[in-house]
Amino acid sequence: MAYAAFRSIGAYVPEKILTNEDLAKMVDTSDEWITKRTGIKERHIAAKDEFTSDMGLKAATKALERSGVEKDKIDMLICATISPDYFCMPSTATIIANKLGIKGATAFDVTAACTGFIYSLSIAKAFIESGMKKNVLIVGSEKLSAITDYTDRGTCILFGDGAGSAVISATDKKEEAIIDIHTGADGEYADLLMTPNGGTGSAHDSLEAESGSCFMQMKGNETFKVAVRTLTNDVKEILTENNIKSEDIKHFIPHQANLRIIKAVGDALKMREDQVVITVQKYGNTSGASIPMAINDLYEAGNLEVGEIMLLDAFGGGLTWGSALVPFSPISKL
Ligand code: UT7
Numbered sequence: 001m002a003y004a005a006f007r008s009i010g011a012y013v014p015e016k017i018l019t020n021e022d023l024a025k026m027v028d029t030s031d032e033w034i035t036k037r038t039g040i041k042e043r044h045i046a047a048k049d050e051f052t053s054d055m056g057l058k059a060a061t062k063a064l065e066r067s068g069v070e071k072d073k074i075d076m077l078i079c080a081t082i083s084p085d086y087f088c089m090p091s092t093a094t095i096i097a098n099k100l101g102i103k104g105a106t107a108f109d110v111t112a113a114c115t116g117f118i119y120s121l122s123i124a125k126a127f128i129e130s131g132m133k134k135n136v137l138i139v140g141s142e143k144l145s146a147i148t149d150y151t152d153r154g155t156c157i158l159f160g161d162g163a164g165s166a167v168i169s170a171t172d173k174k175e176e177a178i179i180d181i182h183t184g185a186d187g188e189y190a191d192l193l194m195t196p197n198g199g200t201g202s203a204h205d206s207l208e209a210e211s212g213s214c215f216m217q218m219k220g221n222e223t224f225k226v227a228v229r230t231l232t233n234d235v236k237e238i239l240t241e242n243n244i245k246s247e248d249i250k251h252f253i254p255h256q257a258n259l260r261i262i263k264a265v266g267d268a269l270k271m272r273e274d275q276v277v278i279t280v281q282k283y284g285n286t287s288g289a290s291i292p293m294a295i296n297d298l299y300e301a302g303n304l305e306v307g308e309i310m311l312l313d314a315f316g317g318g319l320t321w322g323s324a325l326v327p328f329s330p331i332s333k334l
Contacts, residue, residue: 002170003177004128004136005329006121007069009304010062011164011296012055013283014046020157027153034157039259043160043284045145051085053095055163056141059292060096067167068331069135071100074167076133077107078123080116080140080288082317083147084109087198096139106133113193114255114316115183116140116288117164118324121312122181124168139165140288147195149215158257159216160284164292169331175307176329182238183322192223193317216317227261227315231323232268235313238323239269246270248309251298255314256280256290265313287316304328 019042020031034040046055056079064071077100079093086092093107112119117140124136141163150156171177196202198214231254239246246252252275254262259280266276279294286293291312298304306328313323 002128002131002172003174004125004168005171005176006178006326007167007169007330008063008067009164009166009292009295009299010059010064010066011162011293012058012062013044013162013293014050014055016045016047017042018045018160023157026150027156029153029157037260038158039280040157040284041281044162046143046161052081052083052141052143053085053092053099055143055161056092056096056139056165057099059141059163059165060100060137060139063165063167064137066330067169069167069169071102073135074102074137075105076124076127076136077102077105078110078120078136078138080110080112080120080138081142082111082113082116082287083143092141093139112316112320113318114257114285114287114290115314115318115320115322116316117291118181118312118314118322119183119320121168121178121324121326122183122322125178125181128168128170134170136168137165138168139163140292142287142289144216144287147214147216152215154220155216155218158285160286162283162286162289162293164289164296166292166295171329176327179309179325179327180238180242181322181324182234183320184234185318185320187318189226189319192219192226192319224258224261226319227257228264230321231261231265231313231315234321234323235265235269235311238325242325244325249275249311250308251275251277251304251310253277253291253294253298253310253312255316256283256294257285257315306330
C-alpha cells in the first residue's frame with residue numbers, strides 16, 4: 001500500500017508591513033486594543049500588482065527545491081485560497097502550475113477558507129493512498145488585503161497576505177506516513193464569516209453589489225466562541241482515535257486567527273507553551289496560508305526535525321474545520 005508523506009515546506013511573505021499603529025490612523029482602534037484582543041502586532045500586505053498566484057509561486061518554488069522531487073514528477077497541484085487571482089476561473093492552481101512550468105498535472109483550487117490547507121492535505125493523502133497520484137504540491141496562498149474592508153475595524157485589524165506550500169509524496173514506509181486527517185463543515189453557520197457579494201447568491205441589481213464590494217464580513221465574537229468549542233472537540237477526537245496523548249505532540253500548529261483562540265484551545269488540550277507554534281503576532285490571519293507559513297517558520301528556525309509529529313488544526317468560513325497528525329518526513333535525510 002502507498003502512504004502519503006509530508007516531504008517539505010516553503011513560504012513567502014510580501015515585503016510591505018502594516019502595523020497596528022498604521023491601522024489606528026485608518027480606523028478607530030489602537031495598538032493596545034488589537035494586541036490585547038488578538039495578539040497581532042503587524043501583518044504583511046502584497047503589492048498592487050502582486051497576485052495570489054505570484055506569492056503561491058514563490059512559496060511553491062521553495063517547497064519544491066527542498067523536497068528533492070523534480071517538478072515534472074508533480075502530478076497534482078492544489079491551491080487553497082479564498083482570494084483567487086480570478087473570480088470563478090481560471091483556478092489559481094492552474095496559473096501557479098503554468099508559472100512553475102508544470103504541464104498536464106491535475107490542478108484545482110480548494111475553497112475551505114482557513115481550513116483550506118488541511119482540506120488540501122486530506123485530498124493529497126487520499127489520492128496518494130488510492131494510487132491515483134504520486135507527488136502532490138499543495139499551496140495555500142492569500143491576498144486577503146484585496147477582500148478586506150479597511151473601514152471596518154472588526155475585520156481589517158485581523159487579516160494579512162502571504163503563502164505557504166508543501167510537497168506530499170508516496171512512500172511505502174509506514175513510519176513516514178501522515179497518520180490521520182479530520183475534516184468537517186456546518187453550513188448552518190455560513191453567515192458568521194462571508195463575502196456576501198459577487199456570487200450568484202447576491203442580488204446583482206442591488207446598490208451594494210454595484211458598489212463592487214466583495215469584502216469579508218464577520219460576526220467576530222460568535223465565530224470566536226464556535227471556533228474554540230469546535231477546535232477543542234475535534235483535536236481531542238483525533239488524538240483519542242489515534243491513541244496519542246497531547247504531551248507526545250512535538251509541535252501543535254493551529255491556524256493563526258487570534259492568540260486568545262490559540263491559548264484557549266492549547267489550555268483545553270493541556271499543551272505546554274513550548275509545544276505551541278505562534279506566528280499570529282507578525283503575520284495576522286492569512287487564512288489558507290497560515291498553517292504552512294507557521295510550519296515554514298519552525299523549519300527555517302531549525303526547529304523541525306525528521307520524524308517529529310505536527311498536530312495541525314484549523315477553523316474558518318463555511319464553517320469548516322479540520323485537524324491532522326503529520327510526521328515531518330523529508331526524502332533527503334532518510
Ligand atoms: O480565521 C477564521 C476564524 N476567525 C476567527 O476565528 C476570528 C474570531 N474573532 C475574533 O478574533 C474576535 O472576535 C475579534 C478580534 C474580531 C473581536 O474581539 P472580541 O473580543 O470578540 O470583541 P467584540 O466583537 O465582542 O467587541 C467588543 C468591543 C465592541 O465595542 P462595544 O460594543 O463593547 O462598545 C466593539 O465595537 O470592541 C469593539 N471593537 C473594537 N475596538 C477597538 C471591535 N473591534 C475593535 C477594534 N478596535 N479594532
